[in-house]
Amino acid sequence: MTTRTLAQRIVSAPTSDGAGVRLRRSLGQHQGARLDPFLMLDEFSSDKADDYIAGFPSHPHRGFETVTYMLDGHMLHEDHMGNRGDLLPGGAQWMSAARGIIHSEMPQQESGRMRGFQLWINLPAAEKMKDAGYRDIRPEEIPEATLPGGAQVRVLAGRIETASGALEGPVTGVTTEPVYIDVSLPAGGRFEHAVPEGHSAFVYVFEGRAAIGTDTLDTHVAGVLTAGDRVEMAAHEGPVRFLLIAGRPIREPVVQYGPFVMNTREEIERALADYQSGRLTA
Structure with a gap:
């Protein structure tokens, strides 16, 4: 067995998106900060309504999947297919924009804490133009366990062994095996x-703060890991909480223009033309 070590740190950078939602972006802050198949990871966290109240009004996507995971707060998802889903604390949504989706995510609170993440996962060329899909994952659908060593885990995707058997996340059947x-x-x-x-x-x-071998990772920092078949982490000088995210690389060209992620410039131009003419979701 080969234990993965720290290969690169990506310090998240403050930015804003949607209609002015303040957030921190690690993966995806520039093209060199991607990790195939992952395009972007945003963390949003604030007790100030002005930082999130404007939300993410109706906007398009094509060519990839989004995963939104809520820790605190209440967000409402609506899309052109008629899907409507409440993102509640501990819940998630897994959306495949594929050939095209137009959706919104709007806060359903005027005060209090709003905290969570959005991850963008690329789709292989063969799936970029399939039909869009959406899944609302309730908090109780995400299995939880306490492991030897004291770790408390919630498994959105993948499989983890526990003393009482294996836990498998609710998201399965995805090509990148996240x-x-x-x-x-x-x-x-x-x-x-x-x-x-x-x-x-x-x-x-x-x-x-987390320890990975002899290295440490501070709060709001992504740590890209080396090759291997095992991850070992430890708390460093106090409690720590982190996301472990992995996926099978696609190894295809990536051309991105805002909310569109394709393989060629021509496909991006087609996506823009489709959106402008109303054919993005046709």
């Missing part, structure tokens, strides 16, 4: 997990 695990460690706690050897993998620390 792993998406929310891990909380107490002070002195440790976490070990097998990750497919060929997968790209990174961790994102959003509370406390």
Whole structure:
């Protein structure tokens, strides 16, 4: 077995998106900060309504999948297909924009804390023009467990072994075979997990500091991991909470223009023309 180590740090940068939602972007802040098949990871977290109240009004996507995971707050998803889903604390949505989707995500609160993440996962060329899809994942659908070493985990995608059997996340059947695990460690706690050897993998620390071998990761930092078939993490000087995300690389060209991610410039131009003419979702 080969334990993965830290290959690169990507410090998240403050930015805004949607109608002015303040957030922090790690993966995706520039083209060199991608990790095939992952295009972007945003963290939004604020107690100030002005930082999130404008939300993400109706906007298009084509060519990839989005995963929104809520920790605190209440957001409403609506799209052109008639889907309507409540994003509640501990819940998630997995949306495949594929050939085209127009959707909105709007806060359903005027005060209090809004906190969560949005991950963009690329689609292979063969799936970019398939029909769009959407899944609303309720908090109770995401399995939880406490592992040896004190780790508390929630498994959105992938599989993890526990003393009482395997836990499998609710998201299956995705070509990139994603792993998406929310891990909380107490002070002195440790976490070990097998990750497919060929997968790209990174961790994102959003509370406390984490140790990876002799390296450490601070809060709001993504750590890209080396090749291997195992991840070992530990809390560093107090409790820590992080996401472990991994997926099978697609190894295809990526051409991105805002909310459109295709393989060629011509396909991007077609996406823009389709959106402008109303054919994006036809």
